[in-house]
Amino acid sequence: MTLLHVTGARPNFPKAAPVIAALAALGVRQRLVHTGQHYDDRMSEVFFRELDLPRPDINLGVGSGGHAQQTAALLVGLEEEMLATRPELVIVYGDVNSTLAAAIVASKLGIPVAHVEAGLRSFDMSMPEEINRIVTDRLSDVLLCTSADAIAHLAHEGVPAERIHLVGNPMIDTLLANLDRFDADRMRTQLQLPDDYLVATLHRPGNVDDPESAGELVALLHSAASRADIVLPLHPRGRAVLEALGLDDHPRMHVVEPLGYLDFMGLVRGSRAVITDSGGVQEETTVLGIPCLTLRPNTERPVTITHGSNRLATPATLLPLLDDALSGGVDIPRRPPLWDGRAGERIAEVVVDWLGDRERR
Ligand code: UD1
Numbered sequence: 178m179t180l181l182h183v184t185g186a187r188p189n190f191p192k193a194a195p196v197i198a199a200l201a202a203l204g205v206r207q208r209l210v211h212t213g214q215h216y217d218d219r220m221s222e223v224f225f226r227e228l229d230l231p232r233p234d235i236n237l238g239v240g241s242g243g244h245a246q247q248t249a250a251l252l253v254g255l256e257e258e259m260l261a262t263r264p265e266l267v268i269v270y271g272d273v274n275s276t277l278a279a280a281i282v283a284s285k286l287g288i289p290v291a292h293v294e295a296g297l298r299s300f301d302m303s304m305p306e307e308i309n310r311i312v313t314d315r316l317s318d319v320l321l322c323t324s325a326d327a328i329a330h331l332a333h334e335g336v337p338a339e340r341i342h343l344v345g346n347p348m349i350d351t352l353l354a355n356l357d358r359f360d361a362d363r364m365r366t367q368l369q370l371p372d373d374y375l376v377a378t379l380h381r382p383g384n385v386d387d388p389e390s391a392g393e394l395v396a397l398l399h400s401a402a403s404r405a406d407i408v409l410p411l412h413p414r415g416r417a418v419l420e421a422l423g424l425d426d427h428p429r430m431h432v433v434e435p436l437g438y439l440d441f442m443g444l445v446r447g448s449r450a451v452i453t454d455s456g457g458v459q460e461e462t463t464v465l466g467i468p469c470l471t472l473r474p475n476t477e478r479p480v481t482i483t484h485g486s487n488r489l490a491t492p493a494t495l496l497p498l499l500d501d502a503l504s505g506g507v508d509i510p511r512r513p514p515l516w517d518g519r520a521g522e523r524i525a526e527v528v529v530d531w532l533g534d535r536e537r538r
């Protein structure tokens with residue numbers, strides 16, 4: 178049997194790595210597609226150098242574009258790939274456009290789909306990711322969930338219970354497997370940072386696309402930088418707008434290129450707190466016990482608040498929440514259930530059982 182993994186954007190890679198490794202350990206034949214949605218070295222290639230990930234068997238090179246243009250290129254490229262290779266199951270990750278396109282193509286070709294990170298909901302349809310999550314889950318045959326809230330959402334949407342599996346979080350498998358390689362001191366020396374510093378990331382369209390809201394956030398980050406130095410590895414999406422707004426024009430603001438996974442996690446591990454709008458970073462800080470202030474009105478990852486160090490922040494609450502974090506006022510987090518470094522193995526078991534059952538039927 179052949180499984181096809183579809184990846185393409187930065188957050189896909191640390192999620193896919195432990196799943197591919199666990200399936201390989203069970204002797205399953207696999208093929209890895211990189212759609213080319215992300216293509217800069219620091220957004221893509223660096224993960225293949227640093228993580229236990231095989232080289233992609235093919236890179237479709239779809240690149241950037243508007244949603245219609247990018248999704249259309251993904252649909253065409255993925256249909257050619259799936260027609261040529263006829264996998265028995267397609268495994269998709271997270272909520273990016275590559276995920277959505279793979280689910281559409283596979284289901285129209287009659288190929289079953291397994292969705293890793295199923296059932297997360299922000300209930301905010303202005304986010305492209307929320308549309309991608311809902312459609313992908315609707316088309317999936319095997320729904321692999323990181324947290325109990327995701328199961329409740331799927332049940333509420335009428336997904337039969339036998340399709341849903343609580344498996345834990347493969348992103349956290351990657352984090353725990355590489356913990357010894359996160360070198361906070363090296364990053365602090367390299368970037369000439371004081372002992373106490375913050376890390377920030379920003380890339381949500383709602384935060385960085387519109388110069389007005391981006392301008393408000395730049396002013397806010399400058400106020401935060403007056404309290405502690407901030408390192409901000411800048412995602413390419415917001416670069417033009419944020420740089421034009423003078424993001425780097427503060428002596429304690431260090432804007433750098435996107436970092437490789439090990440450097441980024443090293444930096445996060447040594448930080449006093451993180452300010453972000455990333456999905457993955459909310460989860461990683463939860464497990465590392467680093468206070469995380471999420472600059473969004475909602476999160477599809479509420480378990481990082483109930484069981485972790487995450488707090489939602491608005492422009493009005495960010496600075497008081499940051500003061501609280503810097504004075505040590507954030508509770509020591511508990512780790513969400515099954516975020517134990519073995520999600521990849523559980524996913525591999527579910528997938529192999531599912532394929533066996535299907536063959537018998
Ligand atoms: C995508 C995902 C988002 C995820 C993020 C992770 C969708 C709809 N969004 O957002 O959920 O959180 O990835 O990082 O799939 N660009 C480059 N180099 C690259 C990649 C992108 O310069 O290697 C620039 C291009 O100008 C591009 C823009 O970034 O137009 C946005 O890229 P895109 O993949 O469309 O969406 P992201 O904002 O990266």
Ligand code: UDP
Nearest residue numbers: 187188410435436437438441455456457458
């Ligand atoms: N990341 C990285 N370098 C960076 C920023 C992020 O390696 O400069 C990693 C980090 O592990 C994070 C993951 O990339 O969880 C996905 O990041 P991103 O914020 O792009 O995607 P999201 O999780 O918001 O979809």
